[in-house]
Amino acid sequence: xxxxxxxxxxxxxxxVKDYNKILxxxxxxxxxxxxxxxxxxxxxxxxxxxxxxxxxxKKIEVEEHTxxxxxxxxYVDEVKDMIDDYDAIISIACGVGPQFLSERYPSARIFPxxxxxxxxxxxxxxxxxxxxxxxxxCVVHHFGGLCPxxxxxxxxxxxxxxxSSDGKCEISQDVDxxxxxxxxxxxxxxxxxxxxxxxxxxxxxxxxxxxxRRLIREELVI
Amino acid sequence: MSEYKSGSNLEKVLKxxxxxxxxxxxxxxxxxxxxxxxxxxxLKGCVDAVNVTDNQTAVVRxxxxxxxxxxxxxxxxxxxxxxxxDRNRLAIQSDILGVYxxxxxxxxxxxxxxxxxGNHPEAKNVFDIDSMQLIHTVKTMRxxxxxxxxxxxxxxPQIFIGAASNPFAExxxxxxxxxxxxxxxxxxxxxxxxxxxxxxxxxxMKRAVDMGLHEKCYILAGVTPMxxxxxxxxxxxxxxxxxxxxxxxxxxxxxxxxxxxxEGIKFAVEQIEEFKETEGVAGVHLxxxxxxxxxxEISELAGMLPRPKV
Ligand code: SF4
Ligand code: SF4
Numbered sequence: 360x361x362x363x364x365x366x367x368x369x370x371x372x373x374x375v376k377d378y379n380k381i382l383x384x385x386x387x388x389x390x391x392x393x394x395x396x397x398x399x400x401x402x403x404x405x406x407x408x409x410x411x412x413x414x415x416x417k418k419i420e421v422e423e424h425t426x427x428x429x430x431x432x433x434y435v436d437e438v439k440d441m442i443d444d445y446d447a448i449i450s451i452a453c454g455v456g457p458q459f460l461s462e463r464y465p466s467a468r469i470f471p472x473x474x475x476x477x478x479x480x481x482x483x484x485x486x487x488x489x490x491x492x493x494x495x496x497c498v499v500h501h502f503g504g505l506c507p508x509x510x511x512x513x514x515x516x517x518x519x520x521x522x523s524s525d526g527k528c529e530i531s532q533d534v535d536x537x538x539x540x541x542x543x544x545x546x547x548x549x550x551x552x553x554x555x556x557x558x559x560x561x562x563x564x565x566x567x568x569x570x571x572r573r574l575i576r577e578e579l580v581i
Numbered sequence: 582m583s584e585y586k587s588g589s590n591l592e593k594v595l596k597x598x599x600x601x602x603x604x605x606x607x608x609x610x611x612x613x614x615x616x617x618x619x620x621x622x623x624l625k626g627c628v629d630a631v632n633v634t635d636n637q638t639a640v641v642r643x644x645x646x647x648x649x650x651x652x653x654x655x656x657x658x659x660x661x662x663x664x665x666x667d668r669n670r671l672a673i674q675s676d677i678l679g680v681y682x683x684x685x686x687x688x689x690x691x692x693x694x695x696x697x698x699g700n701h702p703e704a705k706n707v708f709d710i711d712s713m714q715l716i717h718t719v720k721t722m723r724x725x726x727x728x729x730x731x732x733x734x735x736x737x738p739q740i741f742i743g744a745a746s747n748p749f750a751e752x753x754x755x756x757x758x759x760x761x762x763x764x765x766x767x768x769x770x771x772x773x774x775x776x777x778x779x780x781x782x783x784x785x786m787k788r789a790v791d792m793g794l795h796e797k798c799y800i801l802a803g804v805t806p807m808x809x810x811x812x813x814x815x816x817x818x819x820x821x822x823x824x825x826x827x828x829x830x831x832x833x834x835x836x837x838x839x840x841x842x843x844e845g846i847k848f849a850v851e852q853i854e855e856f857k858e859t860e861g862v863a864g865v866h867l868x869x870x871x872x873x874x875x876x877x878e879i880s881e882l883a884g885m886l887p888r889p890k891v
Contacts, residue, residue, distance in 0.1 A: 512695050512697075513665075513666070513692055513693075513695060513706070513708045513711065514708050514711075515692060515708070515711040515712075515713075516711055516713075516714070517711050517712070517713030517714065517759075517762060517766075518711070519750065519751075519752070519755070519759070520692050520712075520750070521745065521746075521747030521750045521774055521822045522694070522695070522747075522750060522821040522822045523750045523751050523752075523821075523822065524750060524751050524821050524822050525751060526751065529694070529695060529698075529821035529822065530695045530697045530698075531697075536751075539751060539752055542752045542755045543752060546752075546754070546755075551755075551758070554755075554758070555758055555761070555762055557713065557717065557762060557765065557766055558713070558714075559714065559717070560670060560709070560710040560714045560718075560729065563709065
């Protein structure tokens with residue numbers, strides 16, 4: 360899923376300080392799963408805004424609403440009759456949400472309420488970790504099913520670099536060296552041979568480096 | 582076709598079977614050419630080639646190719662270092678052509694320290710290709726005479742290809758395999774990370790020799806004399822992939838006030854003496870970091886002078 364975290368409340372308050380009718384718009388997709396942008400969080404943010412306003416004797420109205428998904432025009436359409444009632448919309452979906460909203464409602468003032476972090480998953484309760492960099496051409500099967508593009512700090516395809524120590528990456532003791540994990544796993548599986556193969560330079564055309572991406576599935580186009 | 586891959590002095594010395602000796606010189610933190618010349622001057626006549634580091638530890642300095650050219654003008658042979666952190670495959674290939682055109686014949690291919698270590702931690706990194714792929718790129722350009730895309734190069738660069746190896750990084754068992762992989766990718770010579778844990782290095786070399794790697798590539802053992810206890814402790818704790826045994830720190834401590842540097846040099850000289858006898862070690866790479874003026878003395882003590890003329 361796409362993992363996000365809430366923006367610091369100070370930053371959100373600063374963004375919407377000139378607006379009095381605010382809609383907090385949640386999403387039932389990934390951000391609900393990672394506890395940052397679902398209906399629960401929309402309600403919490405809405406009341407936080409109200410409390411902050413009360414403290415400064417500011418009169419504001421804050422409502423919340425949560426869409427099935429903000430990355431789908433069909434659901435974004437749902438709020439078409441509400442949008443004009445508000446002078447600011449805080450989307451707490453991933454970065455796709457504010458954009459789909461801005462495209463659908465060009466004159467609305469849309470603000471991002473979360474910082475979109477990465478594609479990954481929950482590794483422990485309350486802890487998420489990156490797994491995929493969306494390179495567009497998946498090669499994890501060469502590395503014991505683990506992705507060095509997203510998880511090695513240098514995206515090495517022929518790692519580990521000389522900075523790997525104690526299973527940790529050279530950049531920080533808090534970062535696992537994925538190459539250490541790959542080598543150990545492949546050794547245990549008796550498949551070390553595969554890592555001795557030279558991995559040629561990868562084409563990054565399918566990654567972000569190749570420009571903004573688009574996918575067309577002819578059979579689905581109506 | 583010449584019998585040499587590049588005809589560099591380093592290549593000739595190694596090929597003639599001499600025990601090679603390379604040094605290192607970091608480019609200035611500015612355009613202080615005089616300072617660079619002064620530092621390099623100490624190495625003249627002491628070593629066969631001088632590594633010129635490329636924004637080492639991700640700190641911005643004069644570019645390694647430019648500093649390499651200055652060394653060349655000063656009559657020293659540079660070993661031009663290049664990291665993959667700051668350039669994509671276009672810049673990499675054009676820089677290789679550029680340095681070769683100006684007479685640079687040795688190149689050390691590195692991934693590069695992550696920018697988080699340096700003085701611009703907010704920078705974007707490139708890592709379009711990795712060090713393994715960089716080695717292969719230089720080899721392809723030299724031996725196939727083509728760019729990475731297969732297109733012909735109009736006068737290919739003849740470069741003696743260097744790689745680094747860190748016998749002390751983990752997983753230890755894999756390190757010798759990664760070295761083998763670098764050699765297969767095209768490395769002609771290898772310079773190791775500075776060695777302090779001699780037992781571990783002996784074990785590493787034994788494995789390398791068992792795999793016959795020393796017959797396919799020249800392995801130069803890395804030596805950095807300890808200047809002070811502070812440096813030893815810093816290396817032990819702060820530098821990733823560095824292995825400084827407690828026994829060495831104790832030995833330096835035992836030297837007493839004002840004598841630590843001398844003890845550091847003594848240890849380095851003992852190491853060099855041992856490497857001369859170690860099977861598979863073809864030379865020493867002396868990284869006297871900001872201590873260039875002590876290189877003549879160390880070279881003398883280690884019996885590395887005079888350098889052979891080939
Ligand atoms: S190889 Fe590419 S697509 Fe596959 S997990 Fe890694 S970044 Fe994602
Ligand atoms: S230490 Fe491991 S994860 Fe970190 S850059 Fe090196 S190989 Fe990649």
